[in-house]
Amino acid sequence: MLKEKEEIEKSGTCMTENHMSSDIIGDNIDLSRSPSQMSIEKRRKSWHWFLMVGLQKRVLNPSLDDTAPISDINKVENGTFIPNLDDCSKLDQNFLFHIMNVLVKYVDCLNKYKDCLSKYIPYPHLEELSGKSNFAILDMLDKSENKAEDMISILEHIHENYIPRTNDENPSVIKKKSIWWRCFNQ
Helix, strand or coil: CHHHHHHHHHHCCCCCCCCCCEEEEEEEEEEEECCCCCCCCCCCEEEEEEEEEEEECCCCCCCCCCCCCCCCHHHCCHHHHCCCHHHHHHHHHHHHHHHHHHHHHHCHHHHHHHHHCCCCCCCCCHHHHCCCCCEEEEEEECCCCCCHHHHHHHHHHHHHHHCCECCCCCCCECCCCCEEEEEEEC
C-alpha cells in the first residue's frame, strides 16, 4: 500500500497495470480486564485499539466509471427495482440450492447424496474470489471507533498516510480508497 502510494506520487498517474486497486479495512479491538476483587488500586481496565489492514482487490472492472453517480436516484423509475423474470429464475435456483443442502444435511436418508451437490452457488468470479487475499497490516492506533473524536483522528490518519495525492502546493487526491471497519469485542 505504501509502495503503491510512493510509485503513484512519483509517476503522477492514477491507475496503471502495475498498480492493483486496494481497500483499507479496520477492526476495532476492545479488551477489558476485571480484577477478582475491586479496590481503589485494583480497578477494571480497558484497552481500545484500531487495526488497519490494506486488502488487495481481486476482481476489477476498469470500464466502470466511479467518478460520478450513474444517475440521479430521484429520477430513476421505481419499476427498475422490481425483479424481472431472469432475476426471479436466479432466485429460484438459489432457493433450490439451499433447500437441497439443508435436506441433505438434516435428513438422514438423503445424506448419501451430499457428494452430488455443489458446495457453492456458481457465480462469475468464483475462482478469483475463492483464493487467499493479499493483505498488509498498515497500522494499529490507540483509538476507539466508538468515540467521535477518535474516529475523526482515525480517518485523518488514513487520509494523511495511505491516500495517494499530488505533491503540489494544493494537493489533490489521485486515487480514492474505500474504507471498511468491523467491531470485535473480547
